[in-house]
Amino acid sequence: MAGTDGVVDLLGLLAYAELVAFFRLSEDAALAQSLADKAALGEMAVAEFGHFQKLREELRSLGAVPEEAMGPFVAPLDAFHARTVPANWLEGLVKAYVGDGIAADFYRAVAELLRPRQRALVMEVLADTGHAAFVIPRVRAAIEADPRLAGRLSLWARRLVGEALAQAHRVVGERPPLAQVLVSTADYERGDQGEIGRMFARLTDAHDERMAALGLADWERQVETEAAAD
Amino acid sequence: MAGTDGVVDLLGLLAYAELVAFFRLSEDAALAQSLADKAALGEMAVAEFGHFQKLREELRSLGAVPEEAMGPFVAPLDAFHARTVPANWLEGLVKAYVGDGIAADFYRAVAELLRPRQRALVMEVLADTGHAAFVIPRVRAAIEADPRLAGRLSLWARRLVGEALAQAHRVVGERPPLAQVLVSTADYERGDQGEIGRMFARLTDAHDERMAALGLADWERQVETEAAAD
Numbered sequence: 119m120a121g122t123d124g125v126v127d128l129l130g131l132l133a134y135a136e137l138v139a140f141f142r143l144s145e146d147a148a149l150a151q152s153l154a155d156k157a158a159l160g161e162m163a164v165a166e167f168g169h170f171q172k173l174r175e176e177l178r179s180l181g182a183v184p185e186e187a188m189g190p191f192v193a194p195l196d197a198f199h200a201r202t203v204p205a206n207w208l209e210g211l212v213k214a215y216v217g218d219g220i221a222a223d224f225y226r227a228v229a230e231l232l233r234p235r236q237r238a239l240v241m242e243v244l245a246d247t248g249h250a251a252f253v254i255p256r257v258r259a260a261i262e263a264d265p266r267l268a269g270r271l272s273l274w275a276r277r278l279v280g281e282a283l284a285q286a287h288r289v290v291g292e293r294p295p296l297a298q299v300l301v302s303t304a305d306y307e308r309g310d311q312g313e314i315g316r317m318f319a320r321l322t323d324a325h326d327e328r329m330a331a332l333g334l335a336d337w338e339r340q341v342e343t344e345a346a347a348d
Numbered sequence: 349m350a351g352t353d354g355v356v357d358l359l360g361l362l363a364y365a366e367l368v369a370f371f372r373l374s375e376d377a378a379l380a381q382s383l384a385d386k387a388a389l390g391e392m393a394v395a396e397f398g399h400f401q402k403l404r405e406e407l408r409s410l411g412a413v414p415e416e417a418m419g420p421f422v423a424p425l426d427a428f429h430a431r432t433v434p435a436n437w438l439e440g441l442v443k444a445y446v447g448d449g450i451a452a453d454f455y456r457a458v459a460e461l462l463r464p465r466q467r468a469l470v471m472e473v474l475a476d477t478g479h480a481a482f483v484i485p486r487v488r489a490a491i492e493a494d495p496r497l498a499g500r501l502s503l504w505a506r507r508l509v510g511e512a513l514a515q516a517h518r519v520v521g522e523r524p525p526l527a528q529v530l531v532s533t534a535d536y537e538r539g540d541q542g543e544i545g546r547m548f549a550r551l552t553d554a555h556d557e558r559m560a561a562l563g564l565a566d567w568e569r570q571v572e573t574e575a576a577a578d
Contacts, residue, residue, distance in 0.1 A: 137383075141390075147371065154415055160367065184383075185382070185383040
């Protein structure tokens with residue numbers, strides 16, 4: 119069972135991630151062409167903010183100061199987003215679906231190791247807020263209209279995953295309590311990060327499914343190889 | 349009593365204004381320095397989105413298509429915001445408080461003429477979401493630290509009001525049903541827009557109070573003169 123420090127780390131990381139998801143979705147909403155799309159994306163943004171509030175509440179109930187719990191994760195998450203600014207609306211959609219998808223898989227995997235109450239909270243805040251249903255038909259329609267987009271968006275998705283894995287490794291490396299949540303204490307003390315590597319490898323399976331849903335190219339083998347070699 | 353078209357116009361205008369307020373506040377939240385400020389502004393943004401949802405619901409219950417009801421007001425509101433992009437965080441705070449304040453006074457004045465149910469809705473969505481309490485101490489503290497800011501921010505506020513009045517006149521001029529909500533039908537048919545002018549003049553009184561609350565310069569006479577001459 120994870121120690122309290124690790125739990126605070128995980129909830130702090132997730133809280134900041136949800137806050138940033140709120141900002142990013144609001145921005146996407148503002149850029150949407152139609153009022154209906156603006157409203158739909160705005161609703162998803164508001165749902166993410168609700169998740170942030172719940173996580174902040176849980177941090178307080180654990181005796182943590184939410185701002186302090188989030189603090190260590192501001193730089194890596196901001197770095198991820200600064201390095202993956204979408205050049206256009208479609209890249210934004212792919213980022214929201216593919217990037218948030220792999221992040222959610224990561225958090226869910228970690229949550230398996232939490233106490234039931236916190237596991238339930240993490241699963242709740244990671245429930246899809248309708249994003250997939252919004253993104254998939256729009257990206258598929260764009261690719262059908264202009265098939266050259268598939269290659270460009272596949273490359274973009276690859277970059278997103280690469281940057282996400284790089285920042286995830288950084289976070290785990292810098293936060294021993296969080297690393298302890300990820301591996302059994304015994305493994306951690308032996309310096310064995312094998313379980314983390316295996317988890318990252320598993321994440322790419324779910325990622326492949328998302329790429330297929332978007333109608334994007336089949337390049338998953340290469341990412342798995344890169345992740346395993348990392 | 350206002351005709352249905354005028355009510356739909358007013359609720360459509362207000363709905364789009366709330367949607368834009370949501371986008372702008374989310375952006376301010378993303379730019380805030382501290383996590384606590386990000387969260388506080390995010391909460392206000394989410395409250396504005398809730399107002400948007402209620403207005404959209406009311407439009408639907410009147411048999412209107414919300415996107416169509418909002419449509420005519422997209423251009424003037426977007427024009428206002430495009431012409432008043434804050435150059436920095438403090439200008440953003442002043443815009444949120446002074447700009448939204450005068451807009452809220454305008455909507456409240458119009459709502460006086462609505463049926464009780466819709467009047468109550470408008471008053472509810474215009475209730476302060478904590479913005480004043482957030483902005484006032486921050487602007488006052490900034491001016492105390494650097495008194496030269498007072499002049500610059502006063503000029504900025506003057507520009508905001510000028511642009512707001514210009515767009516409000518444009519909206520009223522282009523939307524006869526909305527103009528009918530503003531003046532009695534008889535006055536409207538005589539082409540008498542005197543009541544509208546008097547209303548705009550009254551708005552500046554509440555505006556003066558907000559300027560004083562921010563500790564900004566006493567320039568209200570000039571604005572009143574300009575508004576009356578417009």
